[in-house]
Amino acid sequence: MNLNPNSVPRLAIVIPCYNETEVFPFCLREMGEYLNDMIRRNLVRAESYILFVDDGSRDDTWQQISAAAKEHSFVRGLKLSCNKGHQAALLAGLANATQADAIVSIDADLQDDINAIGKMVQSYMAGHEVVYGVRASRQTDTAFKRTTAELFYRMMTVMGVKQVFNHADFRLLSQRACAALLEYHERNIYIRGLVPLVGFPAEEVYYDRKERMAGVSKYPLRKMLALAMEGITSMTVSPLRLITFVGAAIGAISVLLFLGIMAYWVLKGCVSGWAFVIVALFAATGIQMLSLGIVGEYVGKIYLETKERPRYHIEEKEGFPAGNPSVPA
Known part of the structure; x- marks a missing residue:
């Protein structure tokens, strides 16, 4: 293993794929040409390669x-037995990116600027072991996606999660x-x-995101919400603490309301206002249901963690050197 970050590294580029039959030829051509260009410029070593991870695609992506792994020596393929999600597929790729000094992860849609990879490698050679690809702007997003994404990043920051603003999964790791x-x-x-919890010297590389070259996004609103929920519940217990604060606030308001009602009864001799009681009852019930849902989400996560199930299963490999076993999930 090359332990000196100042020397030319062997680079592995990990690309998770799910139903990418339309965009894969473009991705293979663009990434292959760019990798060969980096080799010619002596930016990375000739043993560098691209690792495509098929996340249980239903089309002919695998x-x-x-076929690409059999035709090109710089291509490796890893097929998961079924769809496990982008994060699991990415983790499988990172775990099996052996014989590399630095590993870059990037999506197959080529919306992330591949020219930033060269800058990441240069940053690695300067001594940084984590290099984040950060979007310079979100002008290519719709107004809804741009607003919700930035709101999510800010919310995670408020809850104490260490996360690089406008960074997704385009990064280099030593x-x-x-x-x-x-x-x-x-x-x-x-x-x-x-990744920020890992530590080690880090730097950010900024780039402009492009339009998808072909196919459709594999991250619709449903999956984005699921990823956001995964991020919140796996990285922070702030929502549970919020329940405590909300409960304390409601308790304090209830005491004040009780004192107000008693004062009104002493002064006026009667108390009315069933509408207020019904509204308060519905509000309290809604807050209780929300609180139970949040607690249930965390309990469910604990339940899944205690099972210790494998995060993925590898069905097939292509283009790997002989005697290179799969890394367990």
């Missing part, structure tokens, strides 16, 4: 990956940083929140 990340064994995975 067939294309397998082999040491990657090994440290893989020591986190929880099943509820939110990698962009775990």
